[in-house]
Amino acid sequence: MSAEEFRALHERVRERTRRGPDDRRGTxxxxxxxxxxxxxxxxxTGRTVSLAAPVDTRPGPDNPEPARHRMKAPDLARQPSPGLQFALDRFAMNVHGDVDSHLDALCHVLYDGTLYNGVPAGSLTPDGAVELAVDVARDGVVGRGVLLDIPRLRGVPWLEPGEQVTADDLTAAEAAxxxxxxxGDVLLVRVGHRRRRREHGVWNTAEARAGLHPEAVEFLVDRRxxxxxxxxxxxxxxxxxxxxDFPVHVLTIHAMGMQLMDYLQFEELVPVCEEEGRWSFLCAVAPLRLPGATGSPVNPIAVL
Incomplete structure (x- = not known):
């Protein structure tokens, strides 16, 4: 897709989802x-399934800045003392890495010098985002979740890096x-990334990964x-x-006002859906309340 074709698609998506100038919640x-x-x-049935991967503290080709977890107390080199003690720890994370499950807020993507709905780039300050931060979703996102399994549709365990999911794939997966x-649905699209990573080993996903074709975003627009x-x-x-480099991020976050969840994992959900004979469920997403932040670690829960 040429730069001109993409700009035309971006404008078409923005016009079809345009809201008032004061909108900050988007989709x-x-x-x-x-x-x-x-x-x-x-x-x-009341069955619950996590859609997040375990936080990964190991460095690798796809995780050059791994999350860090350290015990602060007690002093493990000393014998426990009598009476009350607390175990304490500290976490640090690069929220927008290529391994850990996270949510992208609407202030995460700048395109042509603006954020979603024309919010100026100057709203991003050293102390955080003044507008469109992850705190927009502080009350949680609770709705109907739908999982579309593209490798299942194609009869393969996973999509290979570089392969794309089209709008026709999404429609065909629905039918299948x-x-x-x-x-109002929370659409979850499986490309098999987690299974490939587990069975094939880690690789530099910044250079090679499966994802959606930019024109598939119009499916999201059509279905609201x-x-x-x-x-x-x-x-x-x-x-x-x-x-x-990230056309789907630009189209969804910047043009539509849609928050994204990246690097989820569906390997535990798929067998449950197959056993239940259905691919929709209640989905609850609760990002951390981080005023000014461009994203948050997230552990969405499917309830069947």
Whole structure:
């Protein structure tokens, strides 16, 4: 896709999802109270499944800045003393890495010098984002989750790095799985990244990964999806758009106002969906309340 074709797509997506100039919630506006109530009716067995991967503290080709976890207390070199003690620890994380499950806020992507809905880049300060930070989702995102399994559709264990998911793939997966994505849904797209990483070994995902074709974003527009999550980061590498490395991030976050969840894991959810014979469920997403932050670690929960 040429730079001109991408700009035309960006403008088309923005116009089709345009809201008032004061909007700061973007596609979360599709999650109306009645849709949350309807999503709660998806619960029939009460089974819960985490959609996050364990936080990875090991360095590797896809994790040059791993999360750090250290015990602060007690002093493990000394014998425990009588009476009360507390075990204490500290975490540090590069939220937007290529391994740990996280949510991208609407202030995460700048394109042509602005954030979503024309918010100026000057709203990003050394102390954090003044607008569009992850705190926009402080009350949580609770709605109907839909998992579309593209490797299952294609009869393979995973998509190879560089392969792309098209809008036709998403529609075909719906038909094969007997489900349809609708307004306010949390759409989850499996490309098999986690399984490939586990069985094939780690690699530099910044240079090679499976993801969505930019034109597949129009599927999200058509269906009025509230949030997108992937077991990769939704973008293919290398990018097929001239001069834009993360076109899906630009189209969803910047043009649509859609928060993304990157590097989730669905390997525990897939067998449950197959056993239950359905691919929709209640999905609860609760980012940390981090005022001014561009994202948050996240552990979404599917409730069937």
């Amino acid at each position: 979360l506006g599709y999650l109306t109270p009645d849709r949350v109530v309807a999503a709660a009716r998806e619960v029939t 799985q007997g489900v349809r994505t609708g307004p 999806v509230a949030m997108l999550g992937c077991d990769g980061n939704s973008d293919t590498a290398p990018s097929t758009v001239q001069g834009v």
